Every structure is written in structure tokens, then in C-alpha cells.
Amino acid sequence: MDAIDEAIIRCVLRNARATYAQIGKAAGLSAPAAKRRLDRLVATGAIRGFTAVVDPQALAWHTEAFLEVYCTGNPTPAELRQALEDIPEVVEAWTVSGAADAVVHMLARDIPHLEQAVQRVRATAPVGRTESVIVLSRLLIRPGM
Known part of the structure; x- marks a missing residue:
């Protein structure tokens, strides 16, 4: 490069x-x-794809949550990513250290929409259980980080 x-x-x-x-x-x-x-x-894989960045506010998705994801077995990060990538409410996901295997950032229209999306996450093969935290307000946003 x-x-x-x-x-x-x-x-x-x-x-x-x-x-x-x-x-x-x-x-x-x-x-x-x-x-x-x-x-x-x-x-060469340096660029893996091209995408559209959608403003969640334009979709009226105002309900935000973080899920701790606990997997069954020992899925690779690639397997977990593949399980989550077709769930549009999942906007970011990270593997993490500690008890949880991953943390997932989700956006939804409202609580019923969020609940349906969480159920879809839970239904994926590597996910055994989740713990959810709903965001009440954003205190600080640093764009570009």
C-alpha cells in the first residue's frame, strides 16, 4: 500500500x-x-466493499440499545459477523474481552421493533443469550472516532 x-x-x-x-x-x-x-x-481485500450510509433519523429509528452477546460453542469472529450482518438494526458489533463474547449496537424505531430485532439476534446459530441495555440519552458524540 x-x-x-x-x-x-x-x-x-x-x-x-x-x-x-x-x-x-x-x-x-x-x-x-x-x-x-x-x-x-x-x-486484494484492502477494500472489502462499498456501502450506503443511512441516517437512522431519516428512518425514524430513535430507540438505541447495546446487547452483550454470549455465544454457544466457540464461533470465530467471522462466523459471528456473518450471523449478525443481515440484521439491519445491528449498526455496529465488536468482539470483546470479559464474560460476553461480543457487544452489539442496535437501532430501532421503537421498543417493539427493538424487541423483534433482539429476538432475531438471539435466533442466530452462535448466540446463546443476550443482555440488553437501552440508551436513555446520548451525552457525548465524537464524530470520526
């Missing part, structure tokens, strides 16, 4: 829909050269 690759990654992080011309301009390359470099970054 060199400075050009890093410039390409910064560009697509800012805008995953950037054109090859825009990516090339950001990295000092022609559009065809930017495409080749971007394709290589995807092929």
Missing part, C-alpha cells in the same frame, strides 16, 4: 459513489489508472 492507494481509499471513504475521474483526480491518476488501482485494492 502506497500513498496513491491511501489517496484512493480516502476518496472512496468520503464518497463510495465517486467516479473513476474523481478518484483519479484525488490520487493524481487518470481515470483508467484509478480504475485499475481500485480494482486491485478490491481484489
Whole structure:
């Protein structure tokens, strides 16, 4: 990975829909050269995909919770990620040290919606049980961290 690759990654992080011309301009390359470099970054796994970032407020998802996830067996982080990635209410997940195997950050429309999403998490193969904490208010947010 060199400075050009890093410039390409910064560009697509800012805008995953950037054109090859825009990516090339950001990295000092022609559009065809930017495409080749971007394709290589995807092929090597440095870039795993492109996504849309949805504002939860636009969905009117105002109920927020954290789940401690306790797994059965010994699933790998990749297996746990695969189990959680199709649950749209799961916005972030981490493996952690301590008694829990993972912590999951969830957003939902309301408590019934949250309860349904928690049930879907509990129904995944590696999850044995969860413990939930509902967020009452956000006290501090540091964007970009």
C-alpha cells in the first residue's frame, strides 16, 4: 500500500459513489489508472466493499440499545459477523474481552421493533443469550472516532 492507494481509499471513504475521474483526480491518476488501482485494492481485500450510509433519523429509528452477546460453542469472529450482518438494526458489533463474547449496537424505531430485532439476534446459530441495555440519552458524540 502506497500513498496513491491511501489517496484512493480516502476518496472512496468520503464518497463510495465517486467516479473513476474523481478518484483519479484525488490520487493524481487518470481515470483508467484509478480504475485499475481500485480494482486491485478490491481484489486484494484492502477494500472489502462499498456501502450506503443511512441516517437512522431519516428512518425514524430513535430507540438505541447495546446487547452483550454470549455465544454457544466457540464461533470465530467471522462466523459471528456473518450471523449478525443481515440484521439491519445491528449498526455496529465488536468482539470483546470479559464474560460476553461480543457487544452489539442496535437501532430501532421503537421498543417493539427493538424487541423483534433482539429476538432475531438471539435466533442466530452462535448466540446463546443476550443482555440488553437501552440508551436513555446520548451525552457525548465524537464524530470520526
